[in-house]
Amino acid sequence: MKISQSAFFASFASFGAFLVFTVFASSVFLDNASAQTKPTASKEKEQQSADCVPAGSWLAPGNGKISSTEVITRAAQRSVVLLGEMHDNPEHHRWQLQTLAGLHALRPGMVIGFEMFPRRVQKALDQWVAGELTESEFLAAADWNGVWSTDVNLYLPLFHFARMNRVPMVALNIDTRLRRAVAAKGFGGVPENEREGVMPPAAPSEAYLGYLLPIYGEHERGGKKRANAGRDDPDFVRFVEGQQLWDRAMAQAIQSAANRPGHPLVVGIMGSGHIKYGYGVPHQLKDLGITDIGTLLPWNSGTGCGKISAGMADAIFGTASPSVISHEPQRQRLGIRFEMAQDGGARVLQVEKGSIAEKSGLRDSDIIIEAAGASVKRMEDIVETVKRQAPGTWLPLKLKRGGDTIEIVAKFPALPG
The missing domain is CATH 3.40.50.11550 (Rossmann fold)
Incomplete structure (x- = not known):
């Protein structure tokens, strides 16, 4: 037919x-x-x-x-x-x-x-x-x-x-692990036998660098934005390589x-x-x-x-x-990208703008070592804990930030109406 x-x-x-x-x-x-380019005011x-x-x-x-x-x-x-x-x-x-x-x-x-x-x-x-x-x-x-x-x-x-x-x-x-190694050492700093067969990337265009720079500027380091970073900034170069x-x-x-x-x-x-x-x-x-x-x-x-x-x-x-x-109730979202740290805990890679995580004071590079009083040993420990969080409740988190251990509370809003 x-x-x-x-x-x-x-x-x-x-x-x-x-x-x-x-x-x-x-x-x-x-x-x-x-x-x-920004549109004209008119x-x-x-x-x-x-x-x-x-x-x-x-x-x-x-x-x-x-x-x-x-x-x-x-x-x-x-x-x-x-x-x-x-x-x-x-x-x-x-x-x-x-x-x-x-x-x-x-x-x-x-x-x-x-x-x-x-x-x-x-x-x-x-x-x-x-x-x-x-x-x-x-x-x-x-x-x-x-x-x-x-x-x-x-x-x-x-x-x-x-x-x-x-x-x-x-x-x-x-x-x-490979992405993390390249971000820390640059592509050339990672031995060839550890690159999973990935070849050196083609050089980025100037337009791509211009596209990535403001994105990089939104990331925090040491609690501060990197808005003033230039294209030659070593951290930005590694960011691009990653x-x-x-x-x-x-x-x-x-x-x-x-x-x-x-x-x-x-x-x-x-x-x-x-x-x-x-x-x-x-x-x-x-x-x-x-x-x-x-x-x-x-x-x-x-x-x-x-x-x-x-x-x-x-x-x-x-x-x-x-x-x-959508007719399905939305599950709770903390609003972070993370990976498991080598020494334990969940390392925050990015905090989403306007998220519960940002409002709670979480920062890039924080390591979440406890959630709701339980040690974080696997990705599922974060994922499942947030999934179970009821609207209108608070989630205590213990973090490592640099050499300090601090506690914050992520406050999940109640459902509207």
Whole structure:
């Protein structure tokens, strides 16, 4: 039986509405970032009030509205398609699933790469797709809570899509220890046999450095912002190297997948900051000889038009606010990215702006050694404690900050109404 492309894509336009997710996560520092020139004062008010990408519609930045059929058809002709996200936004994952379904219909020879998994758990991904593991066995074998501190319910529909259609899943990332080593010593300071096969990244463009500098300036060190840092600041240089290591590792894994027999379409699932303007993963892919790259991003409908500029992606899709359409109660969020410290405790990598963590006084580089009076020995100790926190309650945290041990209280607001 044959169906028209327009009818096919119309059917998938409503597919994501049937999926229900819960929200508990921390977001990666690049996902909220953007680099553009500030609009003129006369246009700023108009731009901030306009809804440039209404929910359910596509826009090609710099070229105007575009149909879903045209977006998917063009993307399916690429060698690689990168789909962005803010990790804790359920609507972004619904959009990814819808887009994967449309691409798979045109290019069933597909591989899906995930930023969320380091290479060391690739066997678990293979076993899951082959139907050899239950869901709980897969998550345990893939060390989900150890490698990605985000609610797995946001990602499970993507994993089940791959399994249902026997689409290979590829781990794109590297181990946290390598990222930490490069951030501390620089890429050249890490022995080659400890680099997990990652090659030296292509040099960043001046535009990318300009994009990263204000993001770096928002991070704290010693309790102070780094807003006055310059491009030659040694810490900023290491910050850039750490980001490029991540980009390069994912690009190499994507290149390897694209070179499989039959040259499948490789779809990369990753934070939007690795995709925007072609600065991150696309830049590294081009250095590796892959230039036929599609970039698609979700866009929070209602966000000011001044944040859209030509070149940020091939197309962006308007997503509705989760708070408007979600019928599931949101889980509590502390608002941090963290990793386990070598000497114990959870090291804070980033404190999200406006979060409970920021309001409570948590800072980058703090090490949480106790939560609710219990020692923090595993990632799950933080994740599960916050999940259990009832609205309107307080969570005592004991921290190491430099040479001091301090106590703070994270106050979770009561539910509205």
